[in-house]
Amino acid sequence: MSLDFTPLFDSWRFLLGGLGLTLGLSALTIVFSIVLGGALGLARCYGPAWLRWPLVFYIDSMRSIPVLVVLIWTYFALPVVTGVTLPPFWAATLALTAHISAYVAEIIRAGINSVRAGQERAAFALGMSRYRAIRDIILPQALVRMLPALGSILSITIKDTAIAAVIAVPEYMNRSQTVAGQSFHPIEVFIVAMIVYFAILFPVTRAVDMIYARYAYLGRS
């Protein structure tokens, strides 16, 4: 079996554009998911009681449905309900954010719950208000403990953006399929795609591990 990588050189601009979209989609999804997931997680822990069960229902439902299903539903079925057709990129951003923010909310909750109750009581004993106890005592410790899980959200998101290829977002995976189909060299194209994704994801995973190892001591109490 002989490999011929020339089709990739011929369409490198096309692929590079796809890579840019992969990174852009990942960045937007991560920022939106952390904001929305953070709000959901905090609301679940400290929000009013009536809000709690709809939040738990939303979070657990998103954890039980495949991201592919969320993407396809958002792109194809949502316009039937709303009458508004989103372009693939924004449908993907919406679907991935809806999905990933549920995971972020879970991480926030687990982090907050991992701070022992004695910490909060000690803060109250010192006369701190509930707001100050949460802001100055609980969240700083919880945040450090959330770091590895939040870090893994980065690589999970980048990997999940590849699934957006199925709703025709012209990101790297989708463009690889195009090049593979046009050049009749799918093996070479997908081998390069593996190298590209690995080259992005491996440093991210490693960096997260290193940063956590550096700051883990701050989360001890």
Added chain:
Amino acid sequence: MSYDWSVVWRHADLLWEGTKVTIFLAVTTMIIAVPGGIVLALMRLSGIRILAAASATFVEFFRNLPLILVIYTAYYILPVATGLRFSPIATAIVALSLNVSAYNGETFRAGIASIRKGQSEAGYALGMSRTRVMFEIVLPQAVRRVLPVLASTWVSLFKDTSLVSVISVGDLAFESMRVRSQTFRVLEMLTAMAVIYWLLGYPQAKLVDWINKRYRVNE
């Protein structure tokens, strides 16, 4: 816009076939990937440098690739590399097993590493061999710590099987989308697909939460 939900009942048999394929894929993959993960972990901890490096490379490689890409690549490479004809479902099982074995390998490695050294040293002091210490002292304890993580991996796997629909494996996602394109009842079929995944996945996610609570290691 009028909805016609009867389309879902009229194609219930296809959805049921798809659901069976989804469950079959998840079960078969886990049956392969648990021993696969144990082998990878034992290689990693064997102390033989080349085995450890091979295992680490495998695990890091597949943990850092989108599964959908592994599925596509397997679809194109497997027949060429092996000279055999792979059915879509066989290709799907290979791709899913590679992915989940890598995750399980890391899970088992961490589980084994979490058993304190004193445990195996006590085994050696009693004159046990390395193999016996591993299988009778370390692994039984590691399994308890590993179980909650394996349960989470199972739930992820169950959802990830939907990705094999891209290589035309007739799972729940594929069958739903096929009925959608034949009947043009987009909202009805896609909602039915989401609801079926939810009905299957929600109890599993809750069960995993329970297992995590039950087996929590208190330090």
